[in-house]
Amino acid sequence: MHIKPTLGSRAFDTANLIVLTLCAFITLFPFIYIMATSLAPLQQVLRGGVILWPEQVTWDAYTTIFSNAHFVRSLYTTFFITVVGTLTNLLFTTFMAYPLAKKRLKGRRIILFLVVFSILFSGGLIPSYMIVKSLGMINTVWSLIVPGAISAFNLIIMKNFFQSIPEELEEAARIDGCKNLGVLFRIVLPLSMPALATFTLFYAVGHWNQFFAAVIYVTKSNLWPIQVVLRQMIIEGSTQEFEQAMGELKIIPTTIKMAAIIVATVPILFVYPFLQKHFAKGVLLGSVKG
Template sequence: MKKLRFGSFAFDAGNYAALALLAVLMIFPFWNVLVSSITAPHLVLEGAIRLWPEQLTFVAFTTIFNTPNFVKVFQNTVFITVIGTFISMLLSVLLAYPLSKKRLAGANAMAFAVFFTMMFSGGIIPSYLLVKSLGMINTLWSLMIPNAINAFNIMILISFFRTLPEELEDSGRIDGCNDFGILFRIMVPISMPIIATLTLFYAVAQWNMFFQAVMYISNPNNYTLQVLLRQLLIVLTSDAVAASLSEDVPRIGVTVKLAMIVVSTVPILLVYPFLQKHFAKGMMLGSVKG
């Protein structure tokens, strides 16, 4: 008995040690970036790895926050992340749920049509012409509507909905629910683990929107955060501009790069705690009674 207890303790201790090491390996790079972004630029140029900031300064963040249109651009990014994610999840659920029902005529054909888009696409030029013909050029809708549905996420949702027992639908119909009532009152609440996961996927994709913003947006007032940071980086690393500015500007370029990573990463990281609880829940816990 003592040997079993010791073996169990050693196994748990090994697991905790391994997980703690993995956590450190994952957290340390970001911590180093954060520390370096608030360290004096001339010390960062030395290339040393630091655990704590030296000669604390927020000049890199001040440079970013004082960039023209920063507040407007940040609002644009939050808007397309929140609204775009909502639109994507709504359309994904409304498409995946009926396609998961084999009794629906043509469900398999439509599911294959969705899968086909994962292998082949229309290309950049046809996509641009389509967005232009819809009058969405230079609007934030061009960053949300054309990419509202991800085929891979649809496949995941279809597979998930097919695992749910049909008795749930029958109980809903007995209680007088129509198809929309069954979907939003029964299926969606017990599907929160997969919905939370796909919501995070969509939110991260919307927050990091860059290529589409460069292609569809030319009005600076409609830029996304990633585009603005890229332009700021180009300005700070331009030899011509650096030569005409003060001596401090080239030196703060390296800390501004690090501050950009922090500014573009931290907001989306704050979304995770609100969704994490759904990852740990059993997706069918308490949904079917014997």
């Protein structure tokens, strides 16, 4: 039976729509402004003539940053860290979470206690730096991948997700002749796509936005990821490499800074549409069962 909405409910829905539209616009406005500024001529930006879209579109800022070898190299470094780091995270997290999901594993409670303990207490920055240095990873991209190979929080969620998969499916696979790895790759992982998609997004965004670890462990500018280079451009106003490219201009123009922000932001946004159908389900599954 169809119930006709009342005047009050229609007014409430309309008010919700207006408020949510305003919130969406407020959220998107900074991004739109940055994009408009990056596409505008420098003279128009300096006189404050850019709000939502420039009067004249020019790609000079993007041409400048992509012609700079230092910026392009940092972009390649970030892509490498994101792809290799995410695969490493998923591999190690899966291989540790799956056996911990089995109650028959000896020493399981002790290992889980240590995992939870690492969430509450950490060794600190100096011990972490000393470990990375002793392993010879200073000024290498591996210092941005290996120390964070496993997230303790994500590990617990993944373990809970594996526990929600019926044991009967694994037993049936073993009867058919599957070994432990066969059960994991043929039965468990295909059923775990929502969780894997969620953690892929979390890990990938974390690696793409890698900044603090790069500042601590990497001092060579040719190994900086894009976020560190962006920080040099925005906060310090220039970099040695861009000063050489700018010639007489000692401060990077605003249009180039905005173009760099767009280039550093947009690529990771394209990851979400491919994982969207699994994301909402993956965020919830495994989080309510201990």
